[in-house]
Amino acid sequence: xKKLVVITGAxxxxxxxxxKIFNANGYPTLxxxxxxxxxxxxxxxxxxxxxxxxxxxNYAEFKAAVRKAEDQFGQTDLLVNNAGVxxxxxxxxQDPSEWxxxxxxxxxxxxxxxxxxxxxxxxxxxxxxINMSSIAGxxxxxxxxxxxxxxxxxxxxxxxxxxxxxxxxxRVAVVxxxxxxxxxxxxxxxxxxxxxxxxxxxxxxxxxKTLDPKYVAQVVYQMYQMPQEVNIREVVxxxxxxx
Ligand code: NDP
Numbered sequence: 076x077k078k079l080v081v082i083t084g085a086x087x088x089x090x091x092x093x094x095k096i097f098n099a100n101g102y103p104t105l106x107x108x109x110x111x112x113x114x115x116x117x118x119x120x121x122x123x124x125x126x127x128x129x130x131x132x133n134y135a136e137f138k139a140a141v142r143k144a145e146d147q148f149g150q151t152d153l154l155v156n157n158a159g160v161x162x163x164x165x166x167x168x169q170d171p172s173e174w175x176x177x178x179x180x181x182x183x184x185x186x187x188x189x190x191x192x193x194x195x196x197x198x199x200x201x202x203x204x205i206n207m208s209s210i211a212g213x214x215x216x217x218x219x220x221x222x223x224x225x226x227x228x229x230x231x232x233x234x235x236x237x238x239x240x241x242x243x244x245x246r247v248a249v250v251x252x253x254x255x256x257x258x259x260x261x262x263x264x265x266x267x268x269x270x271x272x273x274x275x276x277x278x279x280x281x282x283x284k285t286l287d288p289k290y291v292a293q294v295v296y297q298m299y300q301m302p303q304e305v306n307i308r309e310v311v312x313x314x315x316x317x318x
Pocket of ligand 1: 107130208251
């Protein structure tokens with residue numbers, strides 16, 4: 076019997092595509108996001124889907140939703156910590172509240188999710204956590220300082236926890252995608268940084284620079300399909316023409 080898959084940030088982009096692939100393959104899923112109305116419009120078979128309104132920065136809310144889903148579907152076997160936000164800007168002029176939002180969502184949200192499922196995974200010696208980082212967790216990009224800090228943090232914390240729980244047969248892995256066509260940029264408030272990003276995206280011609288988010292979902296799915304004794308620890312996936 077297929078086990079419970081929990082996906083954060085399922086209302087758009089990578090999270091929505093990941094929800095679709097696991098749903099199409101018959102996995103019971105808990106789909107989390109703040110905009111649940113959007114999740115409910117996804118083209119899914121909702122017979123084994125639970126949707127819950129969760130802000131990943133709210134530990135209690137996050138935990139309650141996971142426990143409720145586990146009461147219905149059994150223990151979480153895969154947590155995809157995907158929810159994230161990218162607010163571009165230069166350190167010398169960006170509103171510090173934007174740094175805080177990214178730190179809270181991209182780092183605290185990931186830590187929250189990991190703590191919520193890890194006790195049980197370690198006790199039963201199985202389970203997988205896949206954290207969504209970014210190619211910006213592997214190299215620097217202009218106008219991305221605070222975002223880069225959060226995503227490099229995701230790599231650091233993931234690899235640390237991976238080593239700590241490996242002996243308990245629990246897999247922790249990271250996916251680091253390049254630029255993709257999602258709603259990520261819609262929250263950027265710095266017009267100049269946004270224009271620079273869009274120029275960069277277009278500089279290699281149509282379709283050359285960005286990933287279709289479905290490929291990121293496919294990678295997450297394939298990582299999970301490996302036998303439990305194999306952990307694809309990290310995947311960097313980007314459009315071929317991305318620099
Ligand atoms: P989207 O903006 O399309 O999706 C982000 C998702 O995160 C939404 O479903 C949003 O849901 C959710 N989210 C944001 N904040 C919170 C929160 N506080 N609590 C719960 N959910 C939240 O962007 P992507 O699909 O691109 O982003 C997904 C992940 O991929 C992020 O971690 C991002 O950093 C990463 N990434 C994206 C890249 C890209 O170019 N698109 C490249 C590399 C990495 P809601 O608003 O409903 O809460």
